[in-house]
Structures are given as C-alpha cells and as structure tokens.
Amino acid sequence: MKNLLFIIFILFSIVGNSQSKRIKILHADNTHVDPKFPGATISFGNVIVEHEGATLRCDKAYIYQEQNLIKAMGNVVVNQGDTIIQYSKYTDYDGVKKLATSWGNVVLKDELMTLRTDTLYFDRIKQHLFYRSGGTIIDNTNILKSKIGNYYLEINKFQAFTNVEVVNDDSHLVSNHLDYYTDTGIADLFGPSTITTEQNSIYTEKGRYNSKTNISHFLKNSKIFYGDRTVEGDSLYYDKTIDFASATGNIKIIDTVNNSVVKGGYAEFFQLKDSVFITDRAVAISAMENDSTYIHGDTLLITGKVDERLLKAFNHVKIFKIDLQAKCDSLVSNEKTGITKLLINPVLWAEGNQITGDTIHLISNSTTKQLDSLKILNNAFMIQKDSAGFSQMKGKNMYGKFKFNKLKSLNDVGNSEVVFYLRDESQKLIGISKMESSNYIFITLDNNAIESIDFNKNAKGKTYPPSEFEKLSPKEKLLKGFIWREDERPLTKEAIFIHDKPTIDKKQLSKN
Numbered sequence: 225m226k227n228l229l230f231i232i233f234i235l236f237s238i239v240g241n242s243q244s245k246r247i248k249i250l251h252a253d254n255t256h257v258d259p260k261f262p263g264a265t266i267s268f269g270n271v272i273v274e275h276e277g278a279t280l281r282c283d284k285a286y287i288y289q290e291q292n293l294i295k296a297m298g299n300v301v302v303n304q305g306d307t308i309i310q311y312s313k314y315t316d317y318d319g320v321k322k323l324a325t326s327w328g329n330v331v332l333k334d335e336l337m338t339l340r341t342d343t344l345y346f347d348r349i350k351q352h353l354f355y356r357s358g359g360t361i362i363d364n365t366n367i368l369k370s371k372i373g374n375y376y377l378e379i380n381k382f383q384a385f386t387n388v389e390v391v392n393d394d395s396h397l398v399s400n401h402l403d404y405y406t407d408t409g410i411a412d413l414f415g416p417s418t419i420t421t422e423q424n425s426i427y428t429e430k431g432r433y434n435s436k437t438n439i440s441h442f443l444k445n446s447k448i449f450y451g452d453r454t455v456e457g458d459s460l461y462y463d464k465t466i467d468f469a470s471a472t473g474n475i476k477i478i479d480t481v482n483n484s485v486v487k488g489g490y491a492e493f494f495q496l497k498d499s500v501f502i503t504d505r506a507v508a509i510s511a512m513e514n515d516s517t518y519i520h521g522d523t524l525l526i527t528g529k530v531d532e533r534l535l536k537a538f539n540h541v542k543i544f545k546i547d548l549q550a551k552c553d554s555l556v557s558n559e560k561t562g563i564t565k566l567l568i569n570p571v572l573w574a575e576g577n578q579i580t581g582d583t584i585h586l587i588s589n590s591t592t593k594q595l596d597s598l599k600i601l602n603n604a605f606m607i608q609k610d611s612a613g614f615s616q617m618k619g620k621n622m623y624g625k626f627k628f629n630k631l632k633s634l635n636d637v638g639n640s641e642v643v644f645y646l647r648d649e650s651q652k653l654i655g656i657s658k659m660e661s662s663n664y665i666f667i668t669l670d671n672n673a674i675e676s677i678d679f680n681k682n683a684k685g686k687t688y689p690p691s692e693f694e695k696l697s698p699k700e701k702l703l704k705g706f707i708w709r710e711d712e713r714p715l716t717k718e719a720i721f722i723h724d725k726p727t728i729d730k731k732q733l734s735k736n
Contacts, residue, residue: 247287247294247319248274263288271296275319278304278348282315292319300326304348308334308377312344322348336380336406337363341373351377365409365435366392380407392435394464395421409436423467423495425449428460438464448493452530454478455493467495475502481530482559484510488524499527505721508535510593515629518544520720521555531590533559541566542720547630548595549573549714550584551724562588562596572598573713575631575669578607580707581622598624598631605705606634608674610645612653612690615674616703617642617665633668640665641703644677646687656693659685 249255253269264286271285273294283298294317302310302317302324313328324346332339332346332353341359346352353375361368361375361382368391370384382404390397390404390411399417404410411433419426419433419440426449431442440462447456448469458473470492471477477486477493477500489504502524510517521537528534535557543550543566553568566572566584573579581600589596600606604622608615620638624631636642642665646655659665661683668675693701714720 245276245319246289246292247317249287250274250279252285261286263290265289275317276322276348278302280315280317293317294319302326302346308332310344310346324348334377337361337382339373339375353377361404361406363406363409366390366404368404379405381405390435394438395419395435397433408434410434413442421464423450423464426460426462431460440464450495452479452481453493454480455491457491469493469495477502477526479533482510482533484508486524486526497527498529499525501525507720508537515546517548518717518720519555519557528559531559535559540723542714542722544714544717544720547574550586551709551712551714552584560590562590564588571709571712572600574598576608576673577631577634577669578709578713579622579624580605580709595626595629597626598622598634600624603705604636605703606636607706607708609708609710612645613643613656613701614706614708615643615645616706617644617667618703618705619665631669633666636665636667637663642667642677643701643703644674653690655687655689657685657687659683 249265249267251270251272252267255265255267257264258266267285267287269283271282273280273285273287280294280296281301282296286295288294296315296317297313300312300315302315310326310330310332312326312330315324315326317324325343326346327343330341330344332344339353339359339361341355342357343355345354355373358371359369359373361373368382368384368389370388371386372384374383375381384404385401388399388402390402397411397417397419399413399415401414402417403412413428413431413433415429417428417431426440426442426447428442428444428446430444431440431446433440442460442462446460447454448460448462455469455471455477457471457475459471461470462468472490475488475491477491479485486500486502486506486508488502488506490502492501503522506521506524508519508524508526519535519537519541521541522539523537525536526533537555539553541552541555550566550570550572552566552570555564555566557564564586566586570584571578571580572584579600581604582602585599585601586595587597587599588594600622602620604619606617606622617634617636617640619636619640622634622636624634626632640661640663642657642659644657645653646657648654659679661679663682665683666678712724714722
C-alpha cells in the first residue's frame with residue numbers, strides 16, 4: 225500500500241511539474257481556434273504569454289499547448305527577467321528546448337549592449353544568443369559588426385566570425401575571428417587582424433586588445449606600423465594612451481625613410497619622444513650603396529625625427545662593413561650631420577690600415593650616404609702590416625678622405641712620426657724610412673697599400689737599407705704607443721657579437 229501511494233505521489237509530481245513548464249496565456253483581447261491550424265490556440269490583440277520567467281508580447285500568436293510551442297508575430301517583445309528585452313517582427317518559441325527563433329529587424333538589449341540582426345536564435349538553457357546572417361553589437365565603447373556571432377550572456381562574451389569590424393572613436397579593428405567581452409571591452413584576436421588608429425596601424429594573428437584601457441598584447445606575427453617605422457617581434461605590448469610599445473623576441477624595427485633596420489631580443493619604442501631602446505644582441509643595419517653597415521652594442525638608443533635621428537651605442541660596440549670595420553666602447557651617430565663618433569679606446573680598420581686615437585669621427589655625405597672623410601683626434605696612430613714589418617704613422621691628429629667609400633689619403637698633423645717600408649714597382653723592399661715632422665706628413669693609399677708619402681720641409685730622419693734596419697732593436701722599429709689589435713677585428717657580421725673584454729663609460733658618451 226505504501227509503495228502504491230508513493231508511485232501515485234511521483235506521478236502527480238511529474239504531471240504538476242509538466243503543467244508548470246507549459247506556456248501560459250496571461251492575456252489576449254480575443255482567442256479562438258481554427259480547423260486549419262489543428263492543436264493551435266489563436267490569440268489576437270495585446271497577447272501576453274509566459275514561460276519559466278520569460279514573457280512574450282505580440283499582436284498575434286499561434287499557441288500549441290501540447291507541443292509547448294508558440295508562433296508570435298507583429299511587434300513581438302520578449303523579456304527575460306529584468307535584464308534582457310528583445311524586439312522583432314516574428315518569433316517562434318519552443319518551450320521544450322527553450323529555443324527562440326526571431327526574425328525581422330531583431331533588436332536585443334541587456335545592461336551592457338544592444339544587438340541588432342535580421343535573424344536571432346536564443347537558447348535559454350545555455351543562455352546563448354547567435355546569428356548567422358550578419359549582426360551589430362553596440363556598447364558604451366564600441367560598435368561591433370560580423371557575419372556570424374555568438375553571445376554568451378552569463379559571461380558577457382561575444383564571439384564573432386567572418387568580416388568582423390570593431391569601431392570606436394579611437395580605432396578601427398578588422399578581423400575574421402575575435403572574442404569580445406562587453407563588460408571589460410577586451411577583444412581576443414585569432415587569425416589575421418588589423419587595428420588602425422590616427423597614430424598607427426597594427427597587424428597580428430593572435431593577441432588581446434583592450435578598447436577601454438587602450439593596452440594590448442600581441443603574440444603572433446605582430447607588427448606596429450608608424451608613418452616611417454615598423455615595429456615587430458614575437459611578442460608586442462602596446463599602450464596607446466602614452467604611445468609606448470615594447471617588443472620581445474626576434475624584434476625588428478624598420479626605418480623606411482632612412483633605409484635601415486634595428487634588430488635585437490628586446491626593444492622599447494616611445495613614439496611621443498621618437499626614441500627606440502634596444503638590447504640583447506642589438507644591431508643597427510643601414511644600407512649604403514648595396515653594402516650594409518652593421519653597428520652592434522649591448523644597448524642601442526635611437527632618438528629624433530626623420531633626417532635628425534641620433535644613434536647611440538653603449539658597451540662592446542663593433543661595426544662591420546665589407547671594406548671597413550671598427551670597435552669602441554661607445555658610439556654616437558648623427559643622421560643630420562652625417563658624423564659618427566667612435567668614443568673610448570676606438571680602433572678602425574680600413575683599406576688594410578689599423579687606425580686608433582682617443583676619438584675617431586667618420587663623416588658621411590648626408591645625401592649620398594657615402595663615406596666622405598675621417599678624423600682621428602688626439603694620439604692618432606695608423607698601422608699597416610707589411611710582409612717585412614709594420615708601416616706606421618702617428619701624430620696629434622689625422623684627417624682622412626674617402627672616395628667611393630674607400631680611404632684614399634691621410635694627413636698627419638702635429639708631432640708627426642712615420643715608419644714607411646719602401647718598395648719598387650716589382651714590390652721588392654728597397655728601404656725603410658723613419659721620419660719626424662713638427663708640422664705634417666701626408667700619405668695617399670691605393671689597393672690597400674701606401675702609394676705615396678709627402679713630408680713638410682722641416683722633416684728629419686733617415687731611410688735605412690733593409691739590412692741596416694734589421695739591426696735595429698724591436699723598440700726602435702716601432703713607434704711609441706704601438707699596439708697591434710688585429711685579433712679584435714670583426715671579420716664577419718656575426719663577429720660583431722663577440723665580446724673581447726668588458727668596458728663601459730657612459731659619461732663620455734652623454735657629453736657628445
């Protein structure tokens with residue numbers, strides 16, 4: 225008996241629950257049935273129905289109680305609680321699946337956004353809205369358009385596919401797939417995407433863009449395009465508010481105006497200050513008549529506008545060019561003046577010559593970008609290796625001239641000294657000159673060799689026969705201050721990253 229009562233109780237509970245889940249007609253001005261629509265209750269005028277917390281209003285409805293189905297038409301309004309309201313011309317609602325299909329100028333609103341589309345599907349069980357024929361979402365920050373869209377109400381997440389556009393006062397985003405959170409303004413980008421602003425444009429294939437804070441992270445094939453520069457790297461961080469970008473991993477900053485590129489492992493770019501800071505195998509590469517120049521330093525800093533850019537390199541600085549190499553502790557290169565200053569223990573290798581001094585200036589023609597001239601200031605010293613020894617020249621200062629990027633002459637001014645190996649036309653050694661001049665010594669160079677040498681009238685010294693010069697002591701054969709530094713010379717562009725010894729002096733660099 226107890227079991228029978230229990231079964232009857234369960235059956236009544238099921239029936240009661242089933243009845244409570246049916247669509248309820250709360251109001252209609254007129255209701256009737258029509259044999260043409262078997263099983264349907266046809267309601268007219270101010271129709272109001274309810275189903276599990278949601279109400280539907282319309283001008284006319286076909287209500288199928290057995291199937292728990294309603295077909296509504298004319299000024300359809302659907303309310304889910306106090307948070308969601310939807311307008312359309314037509315709505316079909318399946319009470320069993322809790323699925324509403326609406327079409328005809330559909331407008332849905334919640335606390336955060338307004339959605340407009342032609343046809344909208346609403347899964348009340350999953351709290352999932354979706355469309356397949358184009359839609360627009362408008363919130364306080366953005367207008368989002370896409371062909372396909374999914375909106376997940378519980379997490380305020382909108383998923384857009386195909387011809388996606390996000391527009392606000394500051395930017396225009398184009399993508400084929402993004403996830404957009406209406407509560408935070410964050411968009412997660414998947415696949416090729418472009419963000420365009422007045423300041424720049426950004427390309428990425430994966431990233432996160434916050435349209436409210438204007439802070440973004442880009443993680444795949446990402447680039448920021450400025451008017452004259454492109455910044456790219458494995459990972460990019462960008463703050464639009466302060467126009468700041470940082471790049472990590474295989475970074476590249478391309479200067480399209482000056483035909484140069486900077487590479488490294490980490491970079492920071494300040495657009496308002498027009499400055500770039502690069503570390504981790506940093507190298508600046510500039511094209512010079514089909515021959516690139518590579519400048520490396522532990523840290524590179526590039527500042528200034530187009531045609532006025534200043535490159536500063538700190539610590540372990542090396543330069544490689546096919547016909548010219550250099551090394552120093554610090555470097556300053558001025559785009560406007562064409563002057564590159566090698567500071568602190570500099571050494572330059574050009575046309576078979578090793579050149580040192582307290583400071584070395586390389587001067588380029590700012591228009592042609594070709595090397596024009598050379599200055600070695602204080603303790604100037606030039607060495608050229610000969611099969612029989614070393615030709616040498618030293619003095620207070622030296623001034624050189626280039627032609628077609630090749631060193632052609634050197635003028636040694638002030639307390640000049642020279643050791644010069646003389647050879648005849650067959651390159652046979654015929655003598656060694658060792659001379660001094662209080663004024664100047666001038667040499668010309670050709671094919672990596674000293675072609676001629678000219679002394680002023682007050683020069684003194686002598687020319688030794690080879691056999692007599694050999695009798696001199698090693699000290700007498702070398703000028704004071706002689707240091708051969710060939711092992712420090714970077715013979716390839718990869719060698720510029722080899723650190724010979726730790727050196728640092730930023731104070732002197734800041735003065736230039």
